[in-house]
Amino acid sequence: MELWFTERHTPNVKFSIKVDHQLYSGNSEFQRIDVFDSKEFGRFLTLDGYMMLTEKDEFIYHEMITHVPMAVHPDPRNILVIGAGDGGVVRELTRYHSVESIDLVEIDELVVEVSKKYLPTTACRFDDPRVHVYYEDGVKFIRRCENKYDVIIVDSTDPFGPGEGLFTKEFYGSCFKALREDGIMVNQHESPFYDEDAAAMQRSHKRIVESFPISKVYQAHIPTYPSGHWLFGFASKKYHPTNDYNGTKWSMLGIKTRYYNSRLHVGSFALPNYVEELLKDVE
Amino acid sequence: MAELSQVNAPIYEALRRLRRMRVVPFDVPGHKRGRGNMELTEFLGEDCMNVDVNSMKPLDNLCHPVSVIKDAEDLAAEAFGAENVFFMVGGTTSAVQSMIMYACKEGDKIIMPRNVHRSAINALILTGAVPVYVDPDVNHQLGIALGMSVEQVERAIRENPDAKAIMVNNPTYYGICSDLRRITELAHAHGMLVLVDEAHGTHFYFGKDFPVTAMAAGADLASVSMHKSGGSLTQSSFLLMGKAVNADYMRQVVNLTQTTSASYLLLSSLDISRKRLALSGPEIFAETVEMAEYAREEINGIGGYYAYSRELINGDSVFDFDVSKLSVYTLPIGLAGIEVYDLLRDEYDIQIEFGDIGNILAYISVGDRKRDIERLISAMAEIKRRFGKSEAGMLTQEYINPIVAETPRKAFYAAKRSVPLEEAAGAVCSEFVMCYPPGIPILAPGELITPEIIEYIKYAKEKGCQMTGTEDINIERLNILT
Numbered sequence: 001m002e003l004w005f006t007e008r009h010t011p012n013v014k015f016s017i018k019v020d021h022q023l024y025s026g027n028s029e030f031q032r033i034d035v036f037d038s039k040e041f042g043r044f045l046t047l048d049g050y051m052m053l054t055e056k057d058e059f060i061y062h063e064m065i066t067h068v069p070m071a072v073h074p075d076p077r078n079i080l081v082i083g084a085g086d087g088g089v090v091r092e093l094t095r096y097h098s099v100e101s102i103d104l105v106e107i108d109e110l111v112v113e114v115s116k117k118y119l120p121t122t123a124c125r126f127d128d129p130r131v132h133v134y135y136e137d138g139v140k141f142i143r144r145c146e147n148k149y150d151v152i153i154v155d156s157t158d159p160f161g162p163g164e165g166l167f168t169k170e171f172y173g174s175c176f177k178a179l180r181e182d183g184i185m186v187n188q189h190e191s192p193f194y195d196e197d198a199a200a201m202q203r204s205h206k207r208i209v210e211s212f213p214i215s216k217v218y219q220a221h222i223p224t225y226p227s228g229h230w231l232f233g234f235a236s237k238k239y240h241p242t243n244d245y246n247g248t249k250w251s252m253l254g255i256k257t258r259y260y261n262s263r264l265h266v267g268s269f270a271l272p273n274y275v276e277e278l279l280k281d282v283e
Numbered sequence: 284m285a286e287l288s289q290v291n292a293p294i295y296e297a298l299r300r301l302r303r304m305r306v307v308p309f310d311v312p313g314h315k316r317g318r319g320n321m322e323l324t325e326f327l328g329e330d331c332m333n334v335d336v337n338s339m340k341p342l343d344n345l346c347h348p349v350s351v352i353k354d355a356e357d358l359a360a361e362a363f364g365a366e367n368v369f370f371m372v373g374g375t376t377s378a379v380q381s382m383i384m385y386a387c388k389e390g391d392k393i394i395m396p397r398n399v400h401r402s403a404i405n406a407l408i409l410t411g412a413v414p415v416y417v418d419p420d421v422n423h424q425l426g427i428a429l430g431m432s433v434e435q436v437e438r439a440i441r442e443n444p445d446a447k448a449i450m451v452n453n454p455t456y457y458g459i460c461s462d463l464r465r466i467t468e469l470a471h472a473h474g475m476l477v478l479v480d481e482a483h484g485t486h487f488y489f490g491k492d493f494p495v496t497a498m499a500a501g502a503d504l505a506s507v508s509m510h511k512s513g514g515s516l517t518q519s520s521f522l523l524m525g526k527a528v529n530a531d532y533m534r535q536v537v538n539l540t541q542t543t544s545a546s547y548l549l550l551s552s553l554d555i556s557r558k559r560l561a562l563s564g565p566e567i568f569a570e571t572v573e574m575a576e577y578a579r580e581e582i583n584g585i586g587g588y589y590a591y592s593r594e595l596i597n598g599d600s601v602f603d604f605d606v607s608k609l610s611v612y613t614l615p616i617g618l619a620g621i622e623v624y625d626l627l628r629d630e631y632d633i634q635i636e637f638g639d640i641g642n643i644l645a646y647i648s649v650g651d652r653k654r655d656i657e658r659l660i661s662a663m664a665e666i667k668r669r670f671g672k673s674e675a676g677m678l679t680q681e682y683i684n685p686i687v688a689e690t691p692r693k694a695f696y697a698a699k700r701s702v703p704l705e706e707a708a709g710a711v712c713s714e715f716v717m718c719y720p721p722g723i724p725i726l727a728p729g730e731l732i733t734p735e736i737i738e739y740i741k742y743a744k745e746k747g748c749q750m751t752g753t754e755d756i757n758i759e760r761l762n763i764l765t
Contacts, residue, residue: 139657170661
């Protein structure tokens with residue numbers, strides 16, 4: 001018997017992982033949630049059939065979305081995380097002793113419950129006393145925040161489905177308002193490779209450029225996401241992601257990582273020409 | 284009919300039967316189930332093209348319904364609490380015109396509020412009926428026309444005992460209702476018919492705690508835009524009739540102007556939507572109201588904006604308020620309603636129903652999702668943060684009561700000439716000027732052009748209102764009576 005999980009990356013491209021067995025399947029008010037076990041990637045979580053994370057490559061995504069802004073901001077104390085019910089971003093954030101509070105806003109409580117039960121690699125720091133979880137629509141939560149956070153990490157699903165609102169201009173504008181005067185927002189920025197993803201990436205970039213004075217994009221390689229070539233957005237009120245970056249200072253913190261390092265930090269902002277062009281088109 | 288109930292949708296069921304019969308079409312439409320126009324079929328879908336068919340025995344005929352359309356109309360009558368119902372395929376415009384053409388012939392008087400939809404005044408041009416306008420009460424803070432006060436209606440009836448009918452909006456675009464029960468009693472006591480424009484009131488028939496419906500109030504005729512809050516396809520509508528209306532004569536009136544090739548897409552959409560509302564209307568509209576109430580509360584929490592509701596009720600010209608409407612007064616943030624309307628679309632990809640000088644209206648319906656409501660609220664908060672300014676210098680919108688110099692029909696057909704807008708003051712207008720939406724005329728044919736109105740038109744143009752109605756597409760010139 002062969003059991004395969006398949007995700008459609010484009011109408012003409014499919015990506016499959018051989019499944020050992022399914023651990024969980026359920027429907028929340030917002031989406032279908034599944035957890036599988038596999039030989040190649042270990043456990044993996046999908047929402048509405050879209051890959052969210054695998055045990056094997058989640059470190060790349062979570063390190064890159066967390067350490068880049070945390071290393072640029074000189075003194076990040078109050079952090080807001082939107083989405084990220086799997087706990088991966090929180091796990092990385094709790095490694096910073098200087099952080100005073102981590103507010104996590106996840107629309108779907110069931111994602112957190114399922115992650116706590118089946119994904120101990122990522123959902124392992126929810127009990128840290130600095131972590132406060134709010135089950136609410138991120139768009140609504142942030143509307144009420146002003147001058148409150150040093151770093152906002154937007155760990156959204158795709159720009160359709162429940163995460164749709166996290167790719168809108170009203171949301172980015174609300175983030176700007178919610179950040180302190182030297183705050184940084186980082187977001188999951190889709191892929192530049194396949195046409196449809198690239199269009200979503202451009203739309204998102206355009207809206208961020210219109211909302212923040214500094215708006216850069218960096219990349220990472222994530223084998224289980226469409227094309228494997230993934231982008232993150234770095235939007236900032238004051239600090240430039242490489243010019244204002246002090247790699248030595250970050251290294252001194254002694255945070256052990258598997259993907260991120262201070263040379264890669266700078267290098268990840270060097271983008272292929274075709275990506276630069278896609279971005280320039282909407283700037 | 285005995286075996287049919289609200290779970291049935293006779294037209295829809297007949298179309299499904301027809302599809303199974305695989306009839307070979309040697310009749311119109313010529314696209315022949317879509318095969319003759321593949322690009323269109325690919326765009327709209329095969330299922331859609333398959334039921335774009337002509338009247339035939341198994342499908343009945345809208346001009347003379349005797350089988351499935353008749354059954355569907357009877358079910359609709361039951362659902363709406365009406366004596367008879369007609370399916371309409373020319374929009375609520377055609378229903379409004381049929382009501383007036385039924386009630387009035389040339390020279391007959393009809394009492395109506397001036398803030399009627401243009402379709403009503405168009406019907407006056409068609410029939411030659413003479414309007415007796417009741418100036419609606421005005422809320423000076425919001426600058427919007429309200430309902431008619433009972434006292435004003437009484438006076439109009441006293442002064443025009445020969446009027447044939449009274450027309451009432453239930454509700455207005457902004458959600459405001461007059462005292463329909465009392466007005467109906469008054470009109471009937473004086474032998475006048477009561478015609479109700481319920482273009483924005485479909486949900487009153489199916490939800491809980493909404494304002495009274497025309498049929499429940501004992502009115503004679505009502506036009507219901509099923510395609511607005513009822514969920515059917517654009518352009519489909521219902522004409523409701525009370526006991527005193529001769530439905531067979533009404534059919535002849537409708538057939539004067541209605542197409543003889545009624546679209547079965549529209550008819551089946553009415554049929555299916557009626558079934559849906561009859562079976563689960565209360566839940567559907569409870570959800571809609573909950574979303575509207577939530578949005579209102581959040582928008583009022585932003586500050587500056589005023590999302591109004593039942594607190595406007597004054598026992599007379601605001602006898603009741605439709606809480607499913609999300610109307611918001613925007614001037615306190617220093618932006619005209621139309622500016623907020625444009626910003627929502629241009630900056631935030633959110634399309635709302637309309638913006639006028641002082642207000643916006645976001646149409647909330649069963650198709651909305653909580654997360655989209657959150658986007659709307661956030662976008663409005665952002666607009667205030669990014670674009671808000673001082674209220675100073677904003678023209679307060681004011682509903683301007685028109686001065687009627689000539690009947691709409693005479694003015695429309697009279698000899699006329701075109702003059703620049705600035706030079707039109709003092710003349711009588713021969714055409715419509717309105718912002719669309721909402722489509723309520725600023726000037727109608729036969730009305731005096733005042734300097735105040737010219738200033739209003741220029742301001743509305745400058746703020747970006749979409750102005751329509753005039754022969755000159757740029758609204759730089761007006762046609763006036765010579």
